[in-house]
Amino acid sequence: MALPGDTKYDCIVIGAGIQGSFTAYHLAKLRKKTLLLEQFPLPHSRGSSHGQTRIIRRAYEEHFYTHMMEECYQLWTELEKESGAQLFRKTGLLVLAKAGNEEYEKVCKNMLENQIPWESLSPAEMKLRYPGLFLSPGEVACCDINGGVLFAEKALRALQMLFKQMGGIIRDGEKVMHIKPGPVVTVTTTSSIYQADGLVITAGPWAQKVLRPLGLQLPLKTLRINVCYWREKIPGKSGILQSLPCFLGFNLNGEEHEVYGLPSQEYPGLIKICFHGGNEADPEERDLKAQNPNIQDIEKLSSFISRYIPGLHPKPAVVEQCMYTNTPDTNFILDHHPLHKNIVIGAGFSGHGFKLSPVVGKILSELCIGEKQSYDLKPFRISRFKTPLKAAL
Ligand SMILES: Cc1cc2nc3c(=O)[nH]c(=O)nc-3n(C[C@H](O)[C@H](O)[C@H](O)COP(=O)(O)OP(=O)(O)OC[C@H]3O[C@@H](n4cnc5c(N)ncnc54)[C@H](O)[C@@H]3O)c2cc1C
Secondary structure: OOOOOOEEEEEEEOOOOHHHHHHHHHHHHHOEEEEEEEEOOOOOOOOOOOOOOOEEEOOOOOOOHHHHHHHHHHHHHHHHHOOOOOOEEEEEEEEEEEEOHHHHHHHHHHHHHHHEEEEEEHHHHHHHHHOOOOOOOOOEEEEEOOEEEEEHHHHHHHHHHHHOOOEEEEEEEOEEEEEOOOOOEEEEOOOOEEEEEEEEEEOOHEEEEHHHHHOOOOEEEEEEEEEEEEEEEOOOOOOHHHHEEEEEEEOOOOOOOOOEEEEEOOOOOOOEEEEEEEEEEEOOHHHHHHHHOOOHHHHHHHHHHHHHHHEEOOOOOOEEEEEEOOOOOOOOOOEEOOOOOOOOEEEOOOOOOOHHHHHHHHHHHHHHHOOOOOOOOOOHHHHHHOOOOOOOO
16 A cells, blocks of 8 residues: 655545535635545446436525525536536426425525515416426415526536646545544545545545544434336326426425426436435445335325326336435534544535535535635534534544
8 A cells, every 4th residue: 555655635525426526626726736535436326416417496495505506506607617518407496385384485485585586386377387297276386487407417527527627636446444633634545545734524425434433423314215217108198298397395295205306307208206305224235225125105206196297107117226314404514523623524415415516515625724614604513413522433
């Protein structure tokens, strides 16, 4: 194994998912000598950032996410310009709910207060615009007009390409095995040893495994998500393939879980519709458990589809797997390690972090180099949890 060489980095980032890649990109833009480490050969589909699409929206219950999304939209556009790749398609984001649903009311109030372009849709308008999507009496709909689809894998590729063009170094296929804190942090991987003034840990569902030896026990749960794709019963008949935008459904069909969907992109003719939740699973065992996916999840989705989008076949045509890493309040963790200020943590993106990654990366890069924070980080601090510090193993 190589010993620490002459090269000392300003910053090392662990994990080349969307959060680590955006952090590395911002650091390189700030002219910091940056190393991005990834355990798997890139690209890979073992974490949370793979697949072609993610929803982008300002429709949030919390003001602080809506506020962060303003800059996110600008940074996504900047990334499109710099890379020359189309990364966003505006479709609008429909929010569907049972009338009186608390989350729905908060989302509408937030959009109204923040002057986000949105509209409330009557049953007649819904029928006209989205034939093939059937709401029941007592169910309501609104639209976040500038919501849409982000092209996830293209975005990852663009970021990593630009990072390298700015002089950043990516070492993939190198798993971080040990971190030695100190004024200069030493990181040992499966094939080398590196040193840096600052370290950012964005290890997705592996965050807990990387942090535990640093004495930090965060209340993170890793969930295996069934990503389901659905086919029209009679191709072209329902009109749903042409008309369906991105959507979120709160408390529909008697379900507490949110349901969400995106237009056909991954597979021609198939629409992605999933539950915003899943069963706890270790990321190392995600695909072992996938051989026996949680049928209950899929049965509930089938029932949702039969009732609301009956033009789709109620059995998924494709089921894939992805991981969520959830915090108890589903807000992110963006903070310093409580004992080692030059170690920064980005974790717990709770199934909604992709769209926010441009600003997450900016925040983590600012924390790493000790710059003034652009955002109030109160909702994201580790101190909101009880006793996260454990004796280091
Ligand atoms: C099915 C699904 C749908 C989603 N839909 C949306 C959506 O519509 N909109 C939205 O905004 N968000 C969505 N999300 C959430 C979003 O995709 C995630 O929040 C985001 O991808 C998390 O990125 P990450 O970089 O934290 O994690 P990851 O992408 O998992 O990256 C972490 C990386 O760290 C690496 N790593 C871990 N340990 C080590 C180690 N020891 N050494 C080196 N490397 C290591 C891993 O290999 C991995 O590549 C969805 C997520 C899923 C799963």
